[in-house]
Amino acid sequence: MEQLNSTEVTSNNSSSPGPSPLVSWDSSTLAPVVVLSFCFLVGVPGNIAVIILKPNWQHLSSLSQNLMLNLAISDMVCLLPLPLWIYSFLYNWIFGLVACKLLAYLVYCCLYSSLLTVTVLSVQRYLQVVYLHKSLHDVGNKRLLVLLWLVGMILSIPALLVRQPIEEKHMTLCQAKYSSHAQWVAVLLSESLVGLVSFSVVAFAYICLHRRVNQTAFFNHPKTTRLVTSIIVTLFALWMPHHIINLLGVAAISVKNEGLLSFCIDSWNIVGALTFVNSCLNPLLYAFASRSMCTVCQKPENKYCC
Numbered sequence: 001m002e003q004l005n006s007t008e009v010t011s012n013n014s015s016s017p018g019p020s021p022l023v024s025w026d027s028s029t030l031a032p033v034v035v036l037s038f039c040f041l042v043g044v045p046g047n048i049a050v051i052i053l054k055p056n057w058q059h060l061s062s063l064s065q066n067l068m069l070n071l072a073i074s075d076m077v078c079l080l081p082l083p084l085w086i087y088s089f090l091y092n093w094i095f096g097l098v099a100c101k102l103l104a105y106l107v108y109c110c111l112y113s114s115l116l117t118v119t120v121l122s123v124q125r126y127l128q129v130v131y132l133h134k135s136l137h138d139v140g141n142k143r144l145l146v147l148l149w150l151v152g153m154i155l156s157i158p159a160l161l162v163r164q165p166i167e168e169k170h171m172t173l174c175q176a177k178y179s180s181h182a183q184w185v186a187v188l189l190s191e192s193l194v195g196l197v198s199f200s201v202v203a204f205a206y207i208c209l210h211r212r213v214n215q216t217a218f219f220n221h222p223k224t225t226r227l228v229t230s231i232i233v234t235l236f237a238l239w240m241p242h243h244i245i246n247l248l249g250v251a252a253i254s255v256k257n258e259g260l261l262s263f264c265i266d267s268w269n270i271v272g273a274l275t276f277v278n279s280c281l282n283p284l285l286y287a288f289a290s291r292s293m294c295t296v297c298q299k300p301e302n303k304y305c306c
Contacts, residue, residue: 032273033089039273040082043280047076050287057287064124066141068287070148071117075279078110082276085174089269093165093174100174104163105156112152112194114279118235119198120148121286122205129209155194158187181253188250192243199239203232231285238278241271 050072057065081103084095093100162176178184245267252261
C-alpha cells in the first residue's frame with residue numbers, strides 16, 4: 001500500500017531524461033505482479049460467486065448476511081482495479097493525476113471497509129455464540145454498514161492527498177509523495193494503528209470465544225476449530241508484514257537510518273501486495289465456510305446463531 005517518498009530518492013534516479021516504455025523486470029517488480037495477478041484471477045470470481053450464490057447463508061442472521069455481503073463487495077471492488085496497477089508496475093502509469101488519486105483512494109476505502117467488516121463479524125460471532133441473546137442488531141444493519149464505509153472513507157483521506165504520478169527508476173508510478181518526514185511518519189503510524197487494533201479485536205474475540213466454550217460441542221468440532229484458527233492466522237500472516245515494514249519505516253525515518261529505509265522502500269510493494277491476498281481468501285474463510293461456524297452452535301430455540 002504505502003510506497004516510497006519520492007523526495008528521498010529522486011536525486012538518486014535523475015540520470016534518465018524520462019520514462020522508458022519498458023522497464024527491467026526484477027524480483028521487486030515481478031513479485032507484486034505475480035501476487036496481484038493471482039488475486040485478480042482468483043479473488044474477483046470468488047467474490048462474485050459469493051454475491052450471487054450466498055452459500056449457506058440461510059443459517060445466518062440478517063446482520064451477518066449483510067456484513068458478509070458487504071465484505072464480498074468491498075473485496076471485489078478492491079480487486080477490480082488491479083490490472084491497472086499491474087500494468088503500471090510493468091510499464092508506466094499513463095492514466096494521469098486524477099485517476100491516480102481516485103483509484104488509490106478507492107482501493108484504500110475498500111481495504112479499510114473489508115478490514116473493519118471482518119472486525120465487526122468477529123465481534124458479532126462472539127456475542128452470538130457466547131451470549132446467545134446479545135448481538136449488534138440493535139445498532140441497525142444499514143446504519144452499521146454506512147458507519148463502516150464512512151470510517152473507511154475518512155481513514156483513506158491520506159491516500160487521496162499524497163498520491164500522485166512520480167517519475168522514479170526510469171518510469172512513472174502512482175505513488176505517495178510526502179511534504180515532510182512528519183507527514184510520512186503520521187501516515188504510516190495511522191495506517192498501522194488501524195490494522196493492529198483491528199487484528200487485536202479479531203484475535204481477542206475468537207480466542208475468548210474459544211476459551212469460553214472450549215468444553216462444549218462448539219470446539220469439539222474439528223472443522224470449526226480449523227476455521228477459527230485459519231481466520232486468525234491468515235489475517236496475521238497477510239497483514240502483519242505490511243505493518244511491521246511500516247513501523248520499521250517510521251523507525252528509519254526517525255533515526256535517519258538510510259540502510260533500513262532502503263530496505264523498507266524495497267519491501268513496501270511486496271508486503272503491500274500481500275494485503276490483497278486477504279481479499280482473495282475472504283470468500284473461502286467467511287462465506288463458503290460460514291455454515292460450520294453456525295450449525296454446531298445452533299439451538300432449537302434459536303433459528304439464527306451467527
